[in-house]
Amino acid sequence: xxxxxxxxxxxxxxxxxxxxxxxxxxxxxxxxxxxxxxxxxxxxxxxxxxxxxxxxxxxxxxxxxxxxxxxxxxxxxxxxxxxxxxxxxxxxxxxxxxxxxxxxxxxxxxxxxxxxxxxxxxxxxxxxxxxxxxxxxxxxxxxxxxxxxxxxxxxxxxxxxxxxxxxxxxxxxxxxxxxxxxxxxxxxxxxxxxxxxxxxxxxxxxxxxxxxxxxxxxxxxxxxxxxxxxxxxxxxxxxxxxxxxxxxxxxxxxxxxxxxxxxxxxxxxxxxxxxxxxxxxxxxxxxxxxxxxxxxxxxxxxxxxxxxxxxxxxxxxxxxxxxxxxxxxxxxxxxxxxxxxxxxxxxxxxxxxxxxxxxxxxxxxxxxxxxxxxxxxxxxxxxxxxxxxxxxxxxxxxxxxxxxxxxxxxx
Amino acid sequence: xxxxxxxxxxxxxxxxxxxxxxxxxxxxxxxxxxxxxxxxxxxxxxxxxxxxxxxxxxxxxxxxxxxxxxxxxxxxxxxxxxxxxxxxxxxxxxxxxxxxxxxxxxxxxxxxxxxxxxxxxxxxxxxxxxxxxxxxxxxxxxxxxxxxxxxxxxxxxxxxxxxxxxxxxxxxxxxxxxxxxxxxxxxxxxxxxxxxxxxxxxxxxxxxxxxxxxxxxxxxxxxxxxxxxxxxxxxxxxxxxxxxxxxxxxxxxxxxxxxxxxxxxxxxxxxxxxxxxxxxxxxxxxxxxxxxxxxxxxxxxxxxxxxxxxxxxxxxxxxxxxxxxxxxxxxxxxxxxxxxxxxxxxxxxxxxxxxxxxxxxxxxxxxxxxxxxxxxxxxxxxxxxxxx
Numbered sequence: 125x126x127x128x129x130x131x132x133x134x135x136x137x138x139x140x141x142x143x144x145x146x147x148x149x150x151x152x153x154x155x156x157x158x159x160x161x162x163x164x165x166x167x168x169x170x171x172x173x174x175x176x177x178x179x180x181x182x183x184x185x186x187x188x189x190x191x192x193x194x195x196x197x198x199x200x201x202x203x204x205x206x207x208x209x210x211x212x213x214x215x216x217x218x219x220x221x222x223x224x225x226x227x228x229x230x231x232x233x234x235x236x237x238x239x240x241x242x243x244x245x246x247x248x249x250x251x252x253x254x255x256x257x258x259x260x261x262x263x264x265x266x267x268x269x270x271x272x273x274x275x276x277x278x279x280x281x282x283x284x285x286x287x288x289x290x291x292x293x294x295x296x297x298x299x300x301x302x303x304x305x306x307x308x309x310x311x312x313x314x315x316x317x318x319x320x321x322x323x324x325x326x327x328x329x330x331x332x333x334x335x336x337x338x339x340x341x342x343x344x345x346x347x348x349x350x351x352x353x354x355x356x357x358x359x360x361x362x363x364x365x366x367x368x369x370x371x372x373x374x375x376x377x378x379x380x381x382x383x384x385x386x387x388x389x390x391x392x393x394x395x396x397x398x399x400x401x402x403x404x405x406x407x408x409x410x411x412x413x414x415x416x417x418x419x420x421x422x423x424x425x426x427x428x429x430x431x432x433x434x435x436x437x438x439x440x441x442x443x444x445x446x447x448x449x450x451x452x453x454x455x456x457x458x459x460x461x462x463x464x465x466x467x468x469x470x471x472x473x474x475x476x477x478x479x480x481x482x483x484x485x486x487x488x489x490x491x492x493x494x495x496x497x498x499x500x501x502x503x504x505x506x507x508x509x510x511x512x513x514x515x516x517x518x519x520x521x522x523x524x525x526x527x528x529x530x531x532x533x534x535x
Numbered sequence: 536x537x538x539x540x541x542x543x544x545x546x547x548x549x550x551x552x553x554x555x556x557x558x559x560x561x562x563x564x565x566x567x568x569x570x571x572x573x574x575x576x577x578x579x580x581x582x583x584x585x586x587x588x589x590x591x592x593x594x595x596x597x598x599x600x601x602x603x604x605x606x607x608x609x610x611x612x613x614x615x616x617x618x619x620x621x622x623x624x625x626x627x628x629x630x631x632x633x634x635x636x637x638x639x640x641x642x643x644x645x646x647x648x649x650x651x652x653x654x655x656x657x658x659x660x661x662x663x664x665x666x667x668x669x670x671x672x673x674x675x676x677x678x679x680x681x682x683x684x685x686x687x688x689x690x691x692x693x694x695x696x697x698x699x700x701x702x703x704x705x706x707x708x709x710x711x712x713x714x715x716x717x718x719x720x721x722x723x724x725x726x727x728x729x730x731x732x733x734x735x736x737x738x739x740x741x742x743x744x745x746x747x748x749x750x751x752x753x754x755x756x757x758x759x760x761x762x763x764x765x766x767x768x769x770x771x772x773x774x775x776x777x778x779x780x781x782x783x784x785x786x787x788x789x790x791x792x793x794x795x796x797x798x799x800x801x802x803x804x805x806x807x808x809x810x811x812x813x814x815x816x817x818x819x820x821x822x823x824x825x826x827x828x829x830x831x832x833x834x835x836x837x838x839x840x841x842x843x844x845x846x847x848x849x850x851x852x853x854x855x856x857x858x859x860x861x862x863x864x865x866x867x868x869x870x871x872x873x874x875x876x877x878x879x880x881x882x883x884x885x886x887x888x889x890x891x892x893x894x895x896x897x898x899x900x901x902x903x904x905x906x907x908x909x910x911x912x913x914x915x916x917x918x919x920x921x922x923x
Binding site for chain 1: 747780837
């Protein structure tokens, strides 16, 4: 049984990777790998169709998929709706609930189709309750199916929040679709389980390129590759080698590398040495949680998942927060930051900037903090404050300012 | 947020939101709001305060149009002003039949592109002349590819079929309206009907997106693919392809001649209809006729970045110009829809309610609805209803 599942997954993975390779062959010239795209991904045809279609934006109003997820997700989403409504944001949401207790993937497939149609999504963390190996993690499935190959977490300190380190400003760029998250596990003989970690040149190349591009576009100075190539000489070794190759194309940007364990120590002792960090999937998960912890916890930062076609925005640390759901104490700032990222992505620049200003004012000036930051305020207090600020801004603006079609850099 | 594009749907489907909108006023609806909040667990986290009323003044392009257009626009502006809507108008007199008085099309296009919203009266297109009509130029320059007409029964209007609520979506940048005609030899004229996969998929996706946004259940593609196997065949094929992306919405197709018959005999079977240019023009007019005529149906044209509201069936009614008898309902509702589109739901729904109240009361109706009132009296009745 387990072997069969393993083979199945392996087949799926091979398909995925062939697909990714063909997808990336053009922009980055990885065609020389000599791998033939023999098998098509199950959804290739609909993906192809979607590429030729415009995204759902009509009359200046956008439609965006909303996946509330589990735990505190739904309440955070209701805050986003409130803020958008009060601020007159020209965005409508298509809400797609995913039932966590149902093992069928119908909801999940619908959610993925919906993101394909709309181009962007705002997402809470989705629960996958089943431990059956047949039921894949919904979060991972969304990232893999939409080929959201990179996750970006911009970690900046909030001056108004007491934390061990101040003035941290690190960008974590994480490979988002392979590595240890390849979801290929099997029990080869009873009592022996193998989990495959997959690193491909193609995916490493485009994530490295993304990191250097990001550094260049945002005036950053240094990119640090995080790896464990001293132990995993082939897999992490490949990742590191590709990063070094790519670095040659960006002579203005300094490149160095660091081993993951050392990196974690350095992060908690001297985080200011880092600028942009690029790393494989699992290390990314750890490092982003470490940095979030350093500057004030899970409730502050937002993560952005990008592919060539689609973008999904979610809170930076992927926790459902089921324990505090419904208690009006969850920190809504991370979801607000995600919403601001979404607005930026939709080129609703004014709204994005106002929302960030509102967050900044609430946290750093008015110091309205939820219990996780050591404050006394409820989630509603935070949202009320943001709304008050946003409303004032909106009242002094016109509709055209609100739907400004500025050609901003999309990422 | 859900129903802002189609104001009509919003009224029927999101009553709680509207009630909450009324929260801004110290009126008797206040206890009702608290009741809603207390009884609905989903609203546990929402905030008990007036709903969004962004007050930055919105600039809207206004094209009065020919025939009765200017007087209807005047009525609309008066109603919007009375409702306190923070909107300013940038008026351009645009006309094909009075070229000396007309503004330049490019100026108008720039204005609409800048403001993103426009309310437009009907422009008559001269039958003679070889120039593309201003209507056509506006649509193609702004790329207003989708026309939406919401055929919905309004209260108090006597019609054969009751409780109609359907949406007719029409591709309006290609098809028979390509303005490509020539006389190949004397006595033989050819007119090109252009159908492209790109635009067919775009309009199909628009229709399905619209249906998704407004909780509609079914999309029907209207075509004549049994005769025009290639042209309409391509359109139908594109619709079928796009339909696969919307598994929760039923899709079927119907031949245009059958569709027109079904429209007048059993219109309740339709939900959202999507079709090419010429069929759209015809079916729009049948739809308008079903619910009370040209004076009461709202239409809107969408591009990705801008939207133009205009009466749903395109007649200038020039014989009534200056006689103060035309029905301004469609144009006033255009104004209300425009307000909802720019997040002024509060003012938009206020106007909707006032119009429905006046129609329901049966007093002060215009002649086309069997009343005796003038345009002006009807408008004042709506303004009066706004205040109560």
